Amino acid sequence: MRLPQHTKLLFIGDSITDAGRDPSGEPTPWTNDIGLGRGYVNLVNALLHISTPESKIRILNQGISGNTIRDLSQRWQEDVLDHKPDWLSIKIGINDVWRQFDQPHRKETHVSPEEFAATYRQLLDQTRPQLQGLVLISPYFIEPNRDDPMRALMDRYGAIAHKIAQEYDAVFVDAQAAMDRLTQHTHPAEIAWDRIHPSSVGHMAIAQAFVDAIS
Template sequence: MKKVFALLCFTTLLFAFRADKPKKIIFFGDSITQAGVSPTGYITKLGTLLDKNKYELVGKGIGGNKVYDLYLRLEDDVLAQKPDVVVIWVGVNDVWHKASSGTGTDPDKFVKFYQALIDKMKAQNIKVVLTTPSTIGERYDNTNQQDGDLNKYSMFIRELAAKNNLPLIDLRKAFMDYSQKNNPKNEEKGILTTDRVHLNDTGNQFVAEQMAKVLQQF
């Protein structure tokens, strides 16, 4: 009887420990996410919006990364860290580098490697959240150079979210809507970004708020 009681007590404590353990969320992406852990970055700001006792936020961003780069470092930077949730935010360089250096990612390969990321994480029972690329130029009337491709790749990610029944943070739509309301001069930067791509303080806060809406559900 004493052994049974002791086992029940141990089991109760074990479940209590697991319940109190914060959920580890990894943000997996490029230079925007690399800067997200800075004192004013979106991951840092997100930490003030979410319950610190419930979540552990980890940034795994590397400048210049495209979807293929994420696939190559998935094992070490994500799977080995045993996260509960992973937020994938990639796509800007896959589009941007087509024009800047001719090293972007073709649509079929983008979808293929993105799906492979999802498959590998789901196989480890990791919850996956998809994020559309935000902006390469803040003009709201589709006159930025890469708007066409950026809209197309965002649609790929929306389709992947629907196909895999995954939560989506649609930053592309959110940024466009914000610019229409808050960019009366149709400027290409300085609204949510410093250089058309990377976030300023307002942009970091805006992204944190968009992500909090989804992540607080976990």
Template sequence: MSVLINVDAQVINAGVAGNTSTDLLARIERDVISLNPDLVIVMVGTNDMLNSKKMASYKTYASNLSEIVRKLKQNSAQVILMAPPPVDSVFLFERHDRKLFHEIPNVKLDSVRQIITRIAKKEQVGYIDIYQKFLNLNLPQHNQDLFIMNPQNSGYRDGVHPTALGYHFIAENVFQFLQKNKLFEKGDKVLCFGDSITFGSKVKGSGTAEGETYPAYLQQLIEKYLNHEK
């Protein structure tokens, strides 16, 4: 039975903590294209905009993301771009120098969302606005909500990375998009490409499609759906 389930749905976690769009572009051949995925879900931009040691311009980010999409399309993979979730700036500024930010962090992420929207439309690929999904729930709420890591829900003064519940929320939205648009079928290989949010930092199964990462929850949802369809 386990063999059949693995054939039904294979979700691969190709997230690497700390990655920027430049990093994704540098490893796309090795970590993505060489695996011949049917579908690639790309979420990147948090480090480009908010990591004070790795900040990139909007122009560089847009250029990198466009090139990532083109390379994936050239290798016949379906592509979905996903906007990263908003952050709690209070905790973010405990790790990164506020003086280096000329714009509010979530304003920068909103600008990234607009760039992703334009590229998705131009390249005619899928788009999931996770940023807006979090905003719709008034997230994050400083040291109160259950979706973005904070001392109350996880013991971490984080403000950026989702909790297990937050990762499940991302996976549910991805699954609903895939199902609605009929973007997966039995035997497909789905690859999740991104930074630490895809990697699943600080939760069980980090770097895998097992445990509490969003790729792990996505694997479970796809398996459940396909097994129900049998």
């Protein structure tokens, strides 16, 4: 396990990270671990506590539903830098792609690959020197047909995240590969009704990939 004792690990991202979290972003006496949401962040917390109960890792969830990389940039100071995390995990890109398909006429909501990459690098330039560790999780689309236009564009944004992870000495978690393994034997609708927001199985796939990557 790469995380030392008493590490503060902060997750930031979109609805997949948010998953109904408490506004405080962490467990409280009245929410218990559900304060972290009902998604992969909560499952990572459980897996880490099972595997290394002595580590006393503190996890914060700063995911907000609907966010793009542009939204992260606007709240970066308050929701990341002010918390002074030891480790940071970023999962972003799905809405950057999705808005180009579900809101094709609202060009102002679209984040181009170039803007996505440039903004990602700007955020990491501010943050990487203060971090002990960094994890970038790829965006994904639960669609086995790689020629599907949205899947093809999602793969492009995932490749950008992978390249940036290499540039900034970050751990890369390939969530798309985790979903692809599931769709070899499972119809996408069983994993996520909209091919985006996963069931507990999909969230566990992300959580397990995360824990495997940092182990």
